[in-house]
Amino acid sequence: MSLTPQWLDELRARTTLSTLIGKSIKVQKAGREYKACCPFHNEKTPSFTINDEKGFYHCFGCGAHGDAIRWMTEQRGLPFMDAVKELAAVAGMDIPAADPRAAKRAEQAKGLHDVMAAAQGFFEEQLGGIDGADARAYLLKRGISDATRRAFGFGYSPDSRTRLKTALRDFGDPMLIEAGLLIDPDASEPEGEKTRKRDSYDRFRGRLMIPIRDPRGRVIAFGGRILGAGEPKYLNSPDTPLFDKGRTLYNIDRASPAARQTGRVIVVEGYMDVVALAQAGFGECVAPLGTALTEHQIERLWKMVEVPILCFDGDAAGQKAAIRAAMRALPLLRPGHSLAFATLPQGQDPDDLVRTAGASAFEAVLTQAEPLVDRLWNHAVAAGPLETPEQRAALKQRLSEYTDAMTHNDVRAHYVQAFRERHDALFFTRSARQALPRRDSRDAGGRRGQWSKGQWKPPIAPPSGEARVIRAVGTEGVLLAGMICGLLRYPDRIRAHLEVLSALRIADRQLAAIMEKLLAGVWREESVETEGLLTILGTGELYNRAKGLLRADALTFTFTRKDADATRARRDLDEAIRVIAAGPEIEAALAEATRRAMETLDEASLQQQQDLLKLQADHQQRLADLMQPEDII
Template identity: 40%
Template structure:
């Protein structure tokens, strides 16, 4: 990417697109009143609860709580990140995505991503041709010895990098080869092919683009495996091997198994376990998990049973906590000593390996077992150590039921000492998960005001006509309300989708997206007078805000006295109250 996407372009894009047309091209919609409905594509249901509003340019499911604008739909439906979704949406309406010119990172200067993708695809094809060549007996013999069929080799686009130092230089552009990480240089400045005499594993992203390679030697030389270096299109800390191939078989797998090696992925696929991916020589990271959770709600981490494997498992568990939202599950599977997935599936068969995957330990069990291993929790000191060690991990978890239950388990192990305050802190903000499930979430007057304002930005004009004296109002959430009003005044959003998009990545994004769905009515519910509802709710906010300010000033007056200015404000508030 050569620059960020201008915010004005995103606003214009959302004006051009009709979310009804977009979603209808993926999920057939039916007209129902003023909206369009369908069975939700994000959960199984028998009757339609998925509603799309042409007026607001939003979708919302009353069953699972999924919702958002056209960009959100593409992100969730096609498993894209934000930039990819914007690019696809721009393609849908037939316009190019512009980029803002600004200072780029040193690694990205001069890089031509499109040209690099094209080069990598051509190099991958070259390596495949070399594997099929009659002279490449050593690579073919190795694959046959590992039981890899021609079908699997083709599915994973396996290839062979021939011996020699310049097999690529004479065929492809030298500058692009350097930028793609396919050439290396020695101390004398000599440039040569990075991969030589190796079985080649193209690493493809979820959009089928080759982004890098892994290479394995076919003899006993070291290093056994090498990967492409970091480039403009490849970051091994954010990608996994085999994801594209997995999604090609099943776009929504029930679970994803994370293993350590390329051949583990291929061997498992050969036996029919085609939902495995491998990290690229790095520890499993939060970025890896966030990527995999786009496609499945369950991730099973598979490690060797030796000390190194156990250490890798714990590092992966540590990295997982920020990703553990409600509805997601991480499990840990340790292999028997001396076994890897390849050898295990040959020894125990598919059913044996599948049974081990089913029996993998949930992260919660693994986490607490690790922290309490070898400990006697029969003293205050031991319980305090447990709390001190567990607290930093639990604090990283997003708000939700899972986090609450982890605190409950910690309370059971520690006897609850010192935990009450920590748990209370985690519940100071509304739980978005409860809103998504349609459970109790108090519709306060302020929440109604903000929800209606987000759903119909023109209601800001109503507040302008009412001319509230903001200086005489004190209430929690006032800053958010004023920020929304300022955003509407400055940006002049044409619909709800555009307004919500301004909050992506900004302060209050979570609150805004939750509140935008609070008073959404499914089809068949009698519609209300939006203006009257809005004015009535704001009148209650004003009343509460004045009373809160009066209480505050009276309390201060009795304890420490008021300034002349505060006395004047108090008199004005009391006068307005009695009027």
């Protein structure tokens, strides 16, 4: 078998080096790179860096340097072919079969770069000549300066079937056809139906030529915009050994260094959007090549920044492209890596906006970019009415389809939680609004409420004397017992919430004493385990109560069960701690607001009490949610 340089480059491009190395050693994010203690020599201060964008690692201590393949051979000790096979399996690539002609094809592929460079020179020369007058006039009309024209390498293909073919005849027709510069009219004919050999001819004719470059700045394809009437408006090179439009981003060679300066990458819809924005000072822009953003392009963007900004037109087509990109990204999401969405004003593209309102207007659009979670939520809510139970169930189903597509467990769990909170808030607000009583309504005790400025103010209840104490009965008591059981099973969460747990006031004497000893034990020790905490409790009633909690079958929380998934259990325990801690604070604030409202009866005090009553209701809903064994969404 023969592994061509192009195939090996693709294998490296599909391998995220920090993820690969992170399977063997602990790596930490450090700006745009990752750092670790070098595995090739002993050190205590990290001097080993990993650069995903460039695809190499380097140690400033011992000089170790290499790419993904070298990591597998030197650190893992694998033979070269075994290393390649393992990386290819993860990347989803097939190892090329043995073929004696492969070496010849690889050598020919090297020559394609020379062909494309020659074609680029020819097109640039034509743009500056007599035939390029219309193309130059078009660029002038679009406001493209000479400096921008030269920087992006604009050219012109004469309206002739053979001008390029004649100019590059020394390369031969087969190579020009393979490079996508000529069309072979016989290529699509079935072998048995060919009658006579027809001449090949230029693919691009009468078009403004836009070179497409790889990350190293080499021309690998062209996009041609027609100047007069005709279709298609834009014509791209076909896929070739150098060019795969689903894996390439226009302007990536110039956007990569710009992104290192700005810390962001902006994805727009087309070539001319990129050019106009670069001229306006936004050099970190790229564009897909006439297709929807692909998974490979998303991964390529993530090698540049963790959250690229997708900026599409505000019309229906632009928003459809945005949600299509969002759906493509869902299975790929991982911690820290996501997408953001900026929407242009209706009827304007980036060129229109920067020319009419300046660069500051486009910058303002970028600052209002939505996180992916917002775009998904808004799209799901806008997809249909939400008036009937069936329609609300459909919303829940749409949200579930989003989360089901996510493959990373932690990311999916956080999206489930975020959607659940928004879902509950949306329908709580609707329910509360529909439940407003009439003007003459009274409460259950016969006390009349107050109608003020079109809003119903329920009667003011007297302050509670137990506002700052966590009760030992009811739903809150069950959750409190479950939380302490969870802390015994996952002692690392005690240190994570030390300040919050220390401030709790617990009505149950035994549970309060257990909490005090747990906090004291964790405070004294760097790390403790469940058995260590039980030892701290001694052998008396506190020990028996704790053992009883650990054996309790009535507690249905994930964090109280021995067989639960540890990641989810810790996440749910964190939520339980937040809910338990919030209860006393809300009650204390509500008691104070109620006292002020009773004294003043002014609009501001009444409104503050209303807001806190809603917050209290939300808190009760969170308590109820935690008592359910399954997720709501």
